[in-house]
Amino acid sequence: MTSFIVHGGNKLAGTIIPQGAKNEALQIICAVLLTKEPITIHNIPDILDVNLLIELMGDMGVKVNRIDRHTCVFTADNVDTSYFTTEAFRLKGGRLRGSVLLAGPMLARFKTAYIPKPGGDKIGRRRLDTHIISFEKLGAKYEYDNVLSCIKLSAPQLKGAYMLLDEPSVTGTANIVMAAVLAEGTTTIYNAACEPYIQQLCNMLSRMGAKINGIGSNLLVIEGVDKLGGTEHTMLPDMIEVGSFIGLAAMTQSELTIKGAGIHQLGMIPEKFAQMGIQFKINGDDIYVPAQDSYEVTTFLDGGILTIYDHPWPGFTPDLISIMLVIATQAKGSVLIHQKMFESRLFFVDKLIDMGAQIILCDPHRATVIGLGRKYPLRGITMSSPDIRAGQALLIAALSAEGKSTIQNIEQIDRGYQHIDARLRALGADIVRK
Secondary structure, three states, X not given: OOEEEEEOOOOOEEEEOOOEOHHHHHHHHHHHHHOOOOEEEEOOOOOHHHHHHHHHHHHOOOEEEEEEOOEEEEEOOOOXXXXXXXXXXXXXXXXXHHHHHHHHXXXXXXXXXXXXXXXXXXXXXXXXXXXXXXXXXXXXXXEEEOOOOEEEEEOOXXXXXXXXXOOOOHHHHHHHHHHHOOOEOEEEEEOOOOOHHHHHHHHHHHHOOOEEEOOOOOEEEEEOOOOOOOEEEEOOEOHXXXXXXXHHHHHOOOEEEEOOOOHHHOOOHHHHHHHOOOOOEEEOOEEEEOOOOOOEOOOOOOOOOEEEEOOOXXXXXXXXXXXHHHHHOOOEEEEEEEOOOOOOOOOOHHHHHHOOOOEEEEEOOEEEEEEEOOOOOOXXXXXXXXXXXXXXXXXXXXHHOEOEEEEEOOHHHHOOOOOHHHHHHOOOOEEEEO
């Protein structure tokens, strides 16, 4: 198991380019199964989760031509559907939360799909009810295969249906859309997720010949077609990396430029960092963050303590809650961090408390951070990364702390952030992988 050795306290400087969006990549790569024609994908993030999914596509018979680490041509003209019944699929698919996104396109094109017990982050329960119930409404039969330890779905022909989702699940919406584009008749999805990554998926499917109305809203109407063709697609910049780099600049009192940040797809992210007192300028599609000695949290108009909470798009993404919590430790003023979606995502705060942060963990979903404006700098410790986002947050904390920090289990960070140590060293960070 590898670790990051970080000597904190260095001020960073320079320009950094965000990687392609991880969450978009998982959806888009699964969508190549919907056609036998070639699909070229650009700006693929070179991270563990995405590379594992690409490897999985090759295992199931998809022709994978990796032109470079960020460009790939997929041709799913000879998919081996029997692979999904193997122990190899159960083990490899179970390592990747995104493997659930294979179900929609497999069910649509090949009439059968298997979902292994999902892996990924240890951030709390992430149920599959939205996926399964929606597939059943499209006519799929659901059963649990005890021999394979997988959920099995089958349908001789999916048929369009109306559905009101009980939650605007991003992966649930993506899965349903990919199933519905080849279903017979019209599918209406109300309370659909409308994140930029869902919009990207819908736009790609439309270029392939799908008929989707309402893209960008929470009401999608899909008229099924007989087949889809090939296309080219380019991933958006990863909004989570963009937010992470803004937080990194603030915590380390650094001057950074985030190049090609995808400003129009960031939603509430810039506003929330501004509420934390962090200064930045938007220049075209770039974000310039000046070196800032201190930043002061704003309050509500009535003087109440600021609350930062996650919410479905266009609200604040839950994937940046961990970053916000770390940033708040060095701010002037107090903040209530409310992570609504996952009950275990705040369970890394004990490590920040060990570093000297003043945090009250109110319950599994809420933490009050008392920012002392760098009066007591964080100190380096040895810690372990529990999940992708907490791992990046702890890395930012270590870079701002006094002394040496050791971050273990960095495979979690590598799952979501490409070559992060090398990219940070280019900015002046003292970080070594061991």
